[in-house]
Every structure is written in C-alpha cells, then in structure tokens.
Amino acid sequence: MSQEQELGALAAEVAREAGELARTRRQQGVTLAATKSTLADIVTEADREVEALIRDRLLTARPHDGFLGEESGTAAGDSGITWVVDPIDGTVNYAYGIPAYNVSIAAVQGEPDPSRWEALAAAVHAPAVGETFTAARGHGAWLDGRRLEVTQETPAGALLATGFGYDPATHDGDLATVRRVMPIARDLRRMGSAALDLAYVAAGRLDGYFERGLAPWDLAAGALLVSEAGGIVTRVDTDSPRPLLIAGGPAVHARLTEILCRET
Secondary structure, three states: OOOHHHHHHHHHHHHHHHHHHHHHHHHOOOEEEEEEEOOEEEEHHHHHHHHHHHHHHHHHHHOOOOEEEEOOOEEEEOOOEEEEEEEEEEEHHHHHHHOOEEEEEEEEEOOOOOOOEEEEEEEEOOOOOOOOEEEEEEOOOOOOOEOOOOOOOOOOOOOEEEEOOOOHHHHHHHHHHHHHHHHOOOOOOOOOOOHHHHHHHHOOOOOOOEEEOOOOOHHHHHHHHHHHOOOOOEEEOOOOOOOEEEEEHHHHHHHHHHOOOOOO
16 A cells, blocks of 8 residues: 555544544534634634544654645644645534535645745545545545546536625725636536545536635645545635636536636
8 A cells, every 4th residue: 555545544544533523522512612814704613523533543654744724824833735625614504503524635745835935735524424535546446346437528508606805995806806707507516625626526516616815724634535536636726815626527627727727
C-alpha cells in the first residue's frame, strides 16, 4: 500500500468516527457556540467537539504531522504533511436539520495553502446518508468501493452547483455570476456544502461547480476527489479576497472557465 493510500485509509476511518459523533449530536439537539464572519455564519458546539476528536485521532496516529482545522486553527508539524479538516461542512444545514452536511479530511504536502500544497489523500463522509467518498493521489476516487468518474457529456445542459457567501454585500455579485452561467445550465443546485458539491461532481451527480470565497478546509478534500475522478479543479482570481473555484469534467470546466473568467 502506498503512502497516499495509507493516508486515505486513515482519513476515511477518522471521518466515519467523527461523522457518527456529529450525527449523534444532531439527534440530541444542536447548541450554537458562536458566530464567525457574520451572524449567519455559525459554529455549533458539535463543530468544536468533532474537530477535537479528529485532531486527537490523527495526531495520535501521526504525531509529526501538522494540522489545519476550521475551528482550532493551525499546528505546525515536521513531517511535511498537514491534515486539513472541516469537522462539519454545511454547519447551517446541520443546525437546521437538513441532511446535507459532512466531515471533510484531507492530507496535503507542502505549505498549508491551496495555491502551494499537493493534496495526497481525502475523505468526505456524509453521515446522514451513510456515504464515504475517498481519494488517494494516483489511485482514483471512490464511493464505498465503487470507482468514480466525472461526467463527460452534457447534451441536455450542465447540472451545476454553487454557493453564496454569508456577507450580504457579496450576494449581488454571486447572483450576477449565476446569471452568466445559466445559458449553459440544465439547472442549478445550491446545497450549502462545498465538500459535498465537489464529491458529487466526482461521482457524476453534478456536472460542474463554482463558488467564490472558499476557505482551504472547504475545498481540500473535495478538489482531490474531482481530480482523481478525471475532472479539473482550478482557482482563479487568487489575489482577491474571494478567489473563484471552478470544478467539473473537462468540457464543463472549460466552458465555465470561459464564461466566468471574463469577470475576473
């Protein structure tokens, strides 16, 4: 087994355990712990508890690795590998009882910056539906034992997904972006979970995905899933406060890039 596969197996194991904790806490009732950038951008007590579990399990297994978590920040390591973690991606869905949330864990090599790292392994576990998406660099992307492949053709138009920032000041711009892509779209989905959107692109459930302002933990695992499933993921306008991520099969990615890069 390669190092990438070993890291992927660990990510999947920890993501499943963390997802079970998140699911259990959801059944018991959600307590809000704080807000982040805006009043709409919330943190639950479960976010913090789940991240603490993930951090403990990963650093027990690999004590020399670094860690970058949405809730607890960065801890440097000396192995050259960093775990990038979103304990509950889709927190608002989680708080409202909408089952579109997940645990996202990725192992990356190099600086913990999406523009500079190389993703090695990833797991996105959706506990409400019992699905685990995994990838290891050079070994493909998988859903519970089935190899994943992005869609190649979209004769009826592309089924696309996107997301909006929590700051109301950004909504007009995000809606304008949606208007630009609708001529090539069959329809649009807005699920509220970046990692699931990317996992669904990898699985061929979506043809493409675009969103501005994603944090490193939002995209680390999902981007590797897409690339290992034969898709393309790029970040453009990276000097802005809200870089744009574009993901999809080769044809859809090319068309989205053509349209969306006119505005960057």
